[in-house]
Amino acid sequence: xxxxxxxxxxxxxxxxxxxxxxxxxxxxxxxxxxxxxxxxxxxxxxxxxxxxxxxxxxxxxxxxxxxxxxxxxxxxxxxxxxxxxxxxxxxxxxxxxxxxxxxxxxxxxxxxxxxxxxxxxxxxxxxxxxxxxxxxxxxxxxxxxxxxxxxxxxxxxxxxxxxxxxxxxxxxxxxxxxxxxxxxxxxxxxxxxxxxxxxxxxxxxxxxxxxxxxxxxxxxxxxxxxxxxxxxxxxxxxxxxxxxxxxxxxxxxxxxxxxxxxxxxxxxxxxxxxxxxxxxxxxxxxxxxxxxxxxxxxxxxxxxxxxxxxxxxxxxxxxxxxx
Numbered sequence: 001x002x003x004x005x006x007x008x009x010x011x012x013x014x015x016x017x018x019x020x021x022x023x024x025x026x027x028x029x030x031x032x033x034x035x036x037x038x039x040x041x042x043x044x045x046x047x048x049x050x051x052x053x054x055x056x057x058x059x060x061x062x063x064x065x066x067x068x069x070x071x072x073x074x075x076x077x078x079x080x081x082x083x084x085x086x087x088x089x090x091x092x093x094x095x096x097x098x099x100x101x102x103x104x105x106x107x108x109x110x111x112x113x114x115x116x117x118x119x120x121x122x123x124x125x126x127x128x129x130x131x132x133x134x135x136x137x138x139x140x141x142x143x144x145x146x147x148x149x150x151x152x153x154x155x156x157x158x159x160x161x162x163x164x165x166x167x168x169x170x171x172x173x174x175x176x177x178x179x180x181x182x183x184x185x186x187x188x189x190x191x192x193x194x195x196x197x198x199x200x201x202x203x204x205x206x207x208x209x210x211x212x213x214x215x216x217x218x219x220x221x222x223x224x225x226x227x228x229x230x231x232x233x234x235x236x237x238x239x240x241x242x243x244x245x246x247x248x249x250x251x252x253x254x255x256x257x258x259x260x261x262x263x264x265x266x267x268x269x270x271x272x273x274x275x276x277x278x279x280x281x282x283x284x285x286x287x288x289x290x291x292x293x294x295x296x297x298x299x300x301x302x303x304x305x306x307x308x309x310x311x312x313x314x315x316x317x318x319x320x321x322x323x
Contacts, residue, residue: 001019001020001072001073001296001299002017002018002019002020002025002064002066002070002071002072002073003017003018003019003071003072003073003074003075003105003292003293003295003296003299004016004017004060004068004071004073004074004075004096004288004292005017005018005075005076005077005112005288005289005290005291005292005293005294005295006074006075006076006077006089006092006093006288006291007029007077007089007109007112007286007287007288007290007291008049008077008081008085008086008088008089008092009077009079009080009081009082009085009086009089009109009286010040010045010081010082010085010133010134010286011031011032011033011040011045011133011286012029012030012031012032012285012286012287013029013030013032013048013049013052013053013056013088013089014027014028014029014030014056014286014287014288014289014291015027015028015029015056015057015059015060015288016028016060016287016288016289016290016291016292016293017060017061017063017064017066017071017288017289017292018289018292018293018296019296020296020300022119022293024289025063025064025066026059026060026061026063026064027060027063027282027287027288027289028056028059028060028063028288029056029286029287029288030048030049030052030055030056032044032045032048032049033172034172038166038172039159039162039163039166039172040082040172042082042083042084042085043084045082045084045085046082046084046085046087046088049085049088049089050088053088053092057092060288068096068100069100071100071102072102072103073102073103073104073105073295073296073299074093074096074097074102074103074104074105074295075093075105075106075107075291075292075294075295075296075298075305076089076090076092076093076104076105076106076107076291076295077089077106077107077108077109077112077291078090078106078107078108078109078305078306078307078308078309078310078313079108079109079306079309079310079311079312079313080108080109080110080134080135080310080311080312080313080314081109081134081309081311082311083309083311086309086311087309090106090308090309093106094307103299103304104305104307105295105298105299105303105304105305106305106306106307106308106309107291107294107295107298107305108294108313108315108318109286109291109313110130110135110137110314110315111146111294111315111318111320112290112291112293112294113130113132113252113253113279113284113290114128114130114139114146114250114252114315115290115293115294115297116252116279116283116287116289116290116293116294117250117251117252117256117277117278117279117283117284118250119293120279120280120283121250121277121278121279121280122277123248123250123275123277124248125141125246125248126140126246126248126249126250126277127139127140127149127237127240127241127244127246127248127249127250128140128146128249128250128251128252129233129237129249129250129251129252129253129256129265130251130252130253131156131157131158131233131251131252131253131254131255131256131261132156132157132158132253132254132255132285132286133156133158133159133162133254134156134158134159135151135152135156135158135253136151136152136156136157136158136199136201136233137150137151137152137315138150138151138197138233138236138237138240139315140240140244140246141320141323142244144319144320144321145315145316145318145319145320146315146316146318146320147316148314148315148316149197149236149240149243149244150196150197150198150199150236150239150240151198151199152198152199152200152201153195153198153199153200154200154201154202155201155202155205156201157201157229157233157255158173158175158253158254158255160201160202160204160205160229161173161174161175161178161225161229161255162174162175163205163209164178164205164208164209164225165177165178167209167212168209168212168218168221168222170218173254175254175255175257175258176257178222178225178226179226179258179259179260181218181219181222181223182219182222182223182225182226182227182260183219183223184219184223185217185219185220185221185222185223185224186219186220186223186224187220187223187224187227188211188216188220188221188224189224190204190207190208190224190225190228191203191204191207191228192204192228192231192232193232194232194235194236197236197239197240198236199232199233199236201229201232204225204228204229205225208221208224208225226258226260226261227260230258230260230261230264231264233261233265234264234265234268237249237265237268238268238272241269241272241274242272246274247272247273247274247275248274248275248277249265249268249269249274249275249276249277250276250277250278250279251265251276251277251278251279251284252278252279252284253279253284253285254284254285254286256278256279256281256284257281257284257285262276262278297322298322300322301321301322302321303319303321303322
């Protein structure tokens with residue numbers, strides 16, 4: 001069985017094709033990059049996706065060496081995400097589904113990150129550290145659903161890093177540049193905010209930005225920002241492993257590409273006798289393959305997903321009968 005997956009929740013328009021065994025046949029993407037110093041404007045990103053959609057679909061089919069008629073199901077990210085961007089993907093999915101008379105499965109973007117990470121990293125029943133632009137959640141599967149055990153109370157970790165990047169004038173995306181700067185930095189104390197199982201990054205970013213205004217070295221602030229934010233995430237992840245009595249942890253989402261975050265989580269897991277897994281860097285960020293794979297899992301389990309976008313769709317609202 002073949003699934004064509006459509007990802008368009010934020011800055012990336014991605015088309016992926018996968019089969020029922022998890023083999024990746026195609027992975028094509030186009031990424032919207034806002035003007036220097038700006039965040040993502042949903043309308044601009046949506047226009048970018050519309051412009052590139054046809055060519056991305058054609059290129060994916062060409063890479064897989066198949067015709068659209070050979071696809072068995074159409075999978076699309078229905079949420080969460082930016083409504084104008086989500087609408088682009090859903091409109092494409094509905095159009096193709098009608099024309100070729102294929103089942104349409106609207107899947108949860110965050111769950112897709114989880115399932116592609118489990119597939120490619122070969123994790124079985126892990127606590128999931130999901131860290132992307134808009135999302136920072138610690139998740140575990142319990143009693144038929146993925147449960148959110150802890151999450152940010154304000155801004156997602158990726159967006160927090162980008163916000164700091166704008167104040168530092170290092171552009172978008174800021175995460176990789178902050179990671180590079182941090183290699184030559186020294187530690188200084190910054191606000192550390194963990195409330196029970198939840199986190200808050202806004203005060204941390206505000207304080208770090210003010211240090212730059214006071215002429216503190218960018219390398220030192222970058223290093224301290226990473227160490228503090230990642231330590232917060234690691235603390236909550238360790239508590240989640242203890243609470244859920246799980247001995248595996250996997251990190252996924254765009255920020256999972258950060259080597260220092262992975263190192264800290266790996267050290268924590270080893271110290272408690274657990275196993276650490278990371279989604280491969282190529283698939284930790286937004287992509288169509290993860291949507292295609294989750295569509296296949298949901299379809300096999302008899303889950304038809306949703307047929308309209310839901311920009312605030314949470315993972316704990318989905319019955320995960322495929323697990």
